[in-house]
Amino acid sequence: MAGDTYSFGEYELDMARYQLRRAGEPVHVEPRALDLLHYLIEHRDRVVSKNELLDRIWGDRFVSEAALTTGLRTARLAIGDTMRQQRLIRTVHRRGYQFAAPVTVARSGQATGSRRGPGDRTGATAAGLSGADQQIVRFCRADDGTRIAYATVGSGPPLLKAANWMTHLDLEWTTPVWSHWLNGLARNRQLVRYDERGCGLSDWEVPSFSFDDWVDDLETVVEALGLDRFPLLGVSQGGAVAVAYAVRRPERVSRLILAGAYARGRQVRARNQAERDEAALDLDLARVGWAHQDPSFLGVFAAQFLPEGTPEELEEFTGFQRRTTSPANAVRFLEEFAKIDVSAIAHRVQCPTLILHSRDDVRVPLSQASELATLIPDSQLVLLDSRNHLLTAAEPAWAEFLSQIDTFLVA
Template sequence: MRYVFDTFVIDAAARELRASGMPVRVEPKVLDLLIQLIERRDRVVSKDDLVEAVWQGRCVSDAAISSAVSAARRVLGDDGHGQRYVRTMHGRGFRFVGPLVELGSGAAEESHHVDQPGGDRGRAPAREALRQEIRYCHSLDGTRIAYARAGAGPPLVKAANWLHHLEFDWESPVWRHIFEELASRHQLLRYDGRGMGLSAWDVSDFGLERQIEDLETVVDAAGLDRFALLGLSQGCAKALVYAARHPERVTRLVLLGGYARGWNRRGDPAGAVLRRAAIEMIRVGWGRDNPAVRQMFTSLYMPDAPADSQRWFSDLQRKTASPQNAAAVLEAHGGVDIRDVLPLVKAPTLVIHSRHDGGVPFEQGQELAAGIPGARFAVLDTTNHILPATDPAWHRCARLIREFLAE
């Protein structure tokens, strides 16, 4: 069994801990202790229970147990003050409290299965064959970037948007149906942008040029020559600039919920004030157990999603990025203005936008379609910026993308 939380993956069967995809050295007893706390995370684990499970009932001092707990916290970048993952329940024991996803067996870089809707002869392989493979490359400034491939067929590259995590997104009901649809007919290439997911978090430059360099690096590392390019939300700006600079490589361009002007370039002072306030709230409240700040973004981006999807999206926000990185990337996106790039795009382009999108105003989608030569514009009758599988607009969106890419 694998347990995934934040940038960490613990493979209980392989006896391994990884951070951002890289192996971490950890004492066997410390790893045993972590696994025991995680497997019993629904309750407080007493010192006696830990002694029985980790030390096989041998006589162990309280100091030795406390030392092992401290070592477990250190290896996770935690401490006795923050107690982000392992919490001391005074007089009772310890409990694992970090947000966690439980996956099937296999090492972190190996693939795992994804449910595959059946019945369509045109679809590629069933669930057993649909896997993702995660690898790493380094951007021009040396930043480590994680990318993943899944499926077979004509290549389709997804530009990174604001929040993403290759492992969590692949399992999450927020994104799973979207990636299943795309990977069922294409070789889907995704990546975690700098400061996000399995890519390096120790980053200070989130400017658009750096983010485009990440995209360029990933497609080169994957050995792709010509491919269709998909932009979702903030990923649309990167996709557009790349398509304008590399017209010989982009066969088709799909833009969903995107914009040419970031929130600070739209001539909307009131909207900009709200975004700045939201960024400050991210910095102080993003990583807290109380989901109030994250729920604000959940309500903004997928207001009509089922409760389960909303809970996943709230958890995903905390897992995909630190408060500092989440705020910095959102702030960087606010200054984007690529209107001068739109006339330079040569690839056939499909622009899709939700009519009542609370995340990106509908007019921004119209501006994209009007500025790109020959672009098609499709409207979805929904309030959701991120489309849950239960939204009828998702099924129309999937059909539009499928037919456009098949032309």
């Protein structure tokens, strides 16, 4: 029932709060995956077919079986299960799926506030938002005519996320690469984000493709939304874009959050010939790997972002790469990333700044976070216990990441 709490192993699924917990601590999970988990647990006495899950969880909205596969993968990851182990969610060949673990049910009384059951797609919940069908996607045009897609989701004070590569405003909701980011960041606020020129729903064929264009595109989105003053989040190379914009428009950026960010790209920060050669080789490999969509290269590339990712997460990441941009644009992005340099202007950031970085980040070394913290006057550096460049929903660092942001924005 809607208000029941289901306990299995060290997990609790509390439907009164619409929350999954592990050992008493909240586990952030995409709402559709939570609905899938709830439905399978409710009907654990039988095998549930794919068609039934698609009908009850997505309702009248047409989606492919790929959406169901992604949702089940996300649910499994959230409860420590995998396709290979299937200790909790079992695949029954040609029939469907069944929740296989013992479950204890605690009944609850009538609760207050918003409630959702399987198939209910509207409204916000305490645990997050219902996903892509809740966001509003619009388009604006940069000065050179490039069409930029931007989206808003959630309600409350705004948080603007500067674009970074490998995003897609629509597909992000159904991939474990980004779905938990969107739901976590949109809790109790309006999350604004956009796709960079060259990827996602924005134009892929563009007249110009430079760092200054990226900063201009951020400003274009701000103007289209009519935002006055707001906190700004920059992830990975989006951090440098956010720094540049905060310097350009100090009257608009109230607070700055940098996650996995850097001031100088790999070519710029190379200290000797060996590091310059290594940076050049990295680009050469990228040109060949992306041009031919070489699976071995894309797998290695994915592992740089998610070294602690499961095989399923790495497979999803690789597939997501292919759908977000063209091979030619992927190379253009990587070439521009290597040349980024905001080290000469970072000291001009005037707002309080929170720098979050995985302690053992494989893609962007910790030295880059330390450099940003040294350059930006009113900044604080928080190190997270992870090796991942993009944090996953299941790792403890993710909850810490969200907690740090929440505390910083209300301080």
